[in-house]
């Protein structure tokens with residue numbers, strides 16, 4: 001799955017803030033000075049697995065709250 005947010009493997013790394021081409025040895029952008037935390041090719045954190053994990057967590061909290069409310073009555 002390739003989205004526009006993820007750069008191609010063969011593309012040169014660019015700054016995530018200003019889009020300037022990064023020197024491969026430095027972790028800091030030469031143009032704007034922003035540190036590239038995990039590199040310019042960091043993976044997208046909003047994958048399908050993490051979204052399902054968040055949905056499961058919300059459902060779990062809802063069930064716990066439902067049990068507490070039903071026991072309090």
Ligand SMILES: [Zn+2]
Pocket residue numbers: 015016017018019020029030031032033034
């Ligand atoms: Zn930059």
